[in-house]
Amino acid sequence: MDELRIGATTIALEPGDITRVHAEAIVNAANAHLAGGGGVDGAIHRAGGPSIMEECRRIGACKTGGAVLTGAGNLPSRYVIHAVAPRYAGRPRDGELLRSAYGTALDVACKLGLRTIAFPSLGTGAYGYPIDEAADIALSTARGHALGETTLERITFVLFSERDLAAFRAALGRASVHKG
């Protein structure tokens, strides 16, 4: 089973396309200019319609490691949380920034009192973060969040490729071993 239970929160993995997911918030792998692009970002703006980009323009920018909130246009979710991963360059700081992008998105959702959130694998496409390391960071940040006080009952990682799903499954196994 691709799930890990931490207190009242379930961390789950599922294959698929995040634009089709029914979670209260989905997370976008955005860039610091909130300018749109390819990958998940392109898919979310295409499926969600122009209102999301209008809101992004009003917000203007988001620092790397940060996250900002918009509505979700025509998507089945209520909100899109645009999180900005680092462009991978092998610096120790890259790990901190990726952790911060996940952590900030989780905090934004929790402040809104949301119960469900879905993430793609941030940073592991155009930004080049190695998937195995990124999956460990994603799951340990979710686990750390769930160990604190949170409104989130379900944190789902929606994995678009076999490679992403396999890496997150292996990382979930490692996170489960360290559960106690």
Ligand code: AR6
């Ligand atoms: N649903 C879920 N995951 C997806 C989807 C989808 N529909 N499409 C791709 N992925 P990327 P980044 C996976 O490049 O590395 C954009 O141009 C994909 O398999 O979307 O953070 C932005 O504007 C990959 O593992 O995001 C930025 O400029 C993962 O999503 C830049 O790319 C992330 O790949 C951000 O790069």
